[in-house]
Amino acid sequence: MEKFTIICPCCEATLTIDAQTGALLAHEEKKKVLGSFEDLKSNLEKQKEARENIFAQEMSSMKDRERLLEEKFKEAMKRAENEPLTPFKNPLDMD
Secondary structure, eight states: OOEEEEEOTTTOOEEEEETTTOOEEEEEOOOOOOOOHHHHHHHHHHHHHHHHHHHHHHHHHHHHHHHHHHHHHHHHHHHHHHSOOOOOOOGGGGO
């Protein structure tokens, strides 16, 4: 009886298949390496720091956003003062 041993490219499980029938004889999942509690704790702390940094960046950009919007509004008001007071003509109404 001839068997093939194949490693799954997706989950890296070991599959044993019968050569004649193509039937799956055995399936052995890849053993997962468990980290220590200290490793998990340090990873959580790193993730927390990253979230806090992103939050601080967003808060500073929101403070700066108000000033930028105010400058854009003033610039638009200056352009509106220089344009003539003709009403907008919709091209679809020209029929």
